[in-house]
Amino acid sequence: MTNDIEIELCCFLWAHEGEALSLSAYEDRVLALVPAHGGEVIRRAVSDGSNGRPHEVQLYRFPNQTALDAYLADPARLALANDRDQAIARTELFPVSLR
Template identity: 50%
Template sequence: MTIRLCVLLWAADGQEDALTGYEDQVLSLIPRHGGEVRSRVRRVGGGDGPLEVQLIDLPDDARMQAYLQDPERLALADVHRRAIARTDVLTVETIV
């Protein structure tokens, strides 16, 4: 059963470009684990909401865990800590 994730990301102060660069790298690993980035959007203008929102499909929980433990992803942990202030991950389903 496919797992669809909605990922909401807030940048640390002044780290908007670093967040984007980090996400470029880690999202490129998703296909390796049988997944697909369905949508990736970035907030325009100011506001308190997340800077970036992603929809990601992964085949199952085992593949999701494999992605989360991917050595290339884990090697970027310091970049993640500097660039990202907050991450919310929701499991969602498509209604329309």
């Protein structure tokens, strides 16, 4: 990926047993940081997580890799790592093309 290409991502998140509300609360906090890095949360969808489905699905975009890297390295986001570890069992993040 070159730095001038817009990045569109999908993220699947699974909560630890009994932590679905904590997962959403954590995501509320960290996703609020996305716009400060030029990114946009396009959509969040929440499920009950039954039958192995993710508890939350997110779509977002960043203008380039530098912006995404800055979000991932944001000290406010990193300070919440313990909250993340307590709430989130598994994450799958992958690039997509939004239409």
